[in-house]
């Protein structure tokens with residue numbers, strides 16, 4: 001399977017997958033192109049998605065939208081994340097800032113340290129992704145007699161088969177996975193260096209692992225749609241298709257980072273550690289596209305979906 005790249009500030013972790021769009025016939029053709037054409041096919045597809053779009057703001061015009069109190073909590077938590085970043089020595093670098101940085105050789109000390117951290121945390125990230133996917137399967141109620149469990153099992157097997165992190169200078173501030181090599185996550189060196197905490201790296205690894213889990217059979221499509229629909233209702237933003245997939249990947253990223261924090265206690269304050277899974281979205285230039293919410297709206301949507309996380313960020317417990 002292939003995942004995409006991110007483009008610049010549009011979003012972090014990667015970008016649209018070449019087949020992740022509408023029509024299944026096209027999907028199949030694209031997969032053939034990617035499999036046959038190597039990186040070029042994949043990258044070319046990803047590059048096609050860069051057009052910035054007007055960003056959407058949180059609005060409440062749905063019956064299921066956030067209450068005024070819940071909306072205020074989301075805003076407070078989102079401010080808390082980006083405020084925490086300013087004083088945390090291990091804070092993640094915002095992706096628009098990463099994007100402006102010069103390319104970083106694979107042998108540079110920051111990239112080496114980051115690649116080692118990512119490789120060390122990969123087994124833990126895989127375990128937490130599996131747990132998070134099972135939890136979401138329950139919470140979003142998408143098990144059904146038509147065999148969703150079988151698809152979930154195959155998705156989990158794909159996660160468990162991932163083995164390698166490959167640092168890559170040309171990937172810069174992106175991470176990606178490719179169809180023809182689903183055992184490897186490619187991690188741009190600027191991205192590795194820009195995420196100097198375990199929590200930051202875990203959130204990105206988890207994001208990529210969810211793309212891998214979805215695979216070329218779109219195993220998690222039902223889940224993506226359910227998460228996107230719920231986030232759309234809560235926030236009033238349009239979160240469907242690829243946006244729903246990307247948001248679900250980010251949601252699992254925050255869940256995995258939360259599990260990691262729970263399992264690896266430290267003296268650092270809880271909001272500081274939790275913020276690291278989100279603060280690469282604390283951009284100055286807040287632009288989204290068809291496939292991604294803008295970074296700051298991504299933070300809001302994730303917090304709207306996870307009020308417990310919002311409370312922990314604001315109240316520290």
Ligand SMILES: [Zn+2]
Pocket residue numbers: 013014015207211246249
């Ligand atoms: Zn992604």
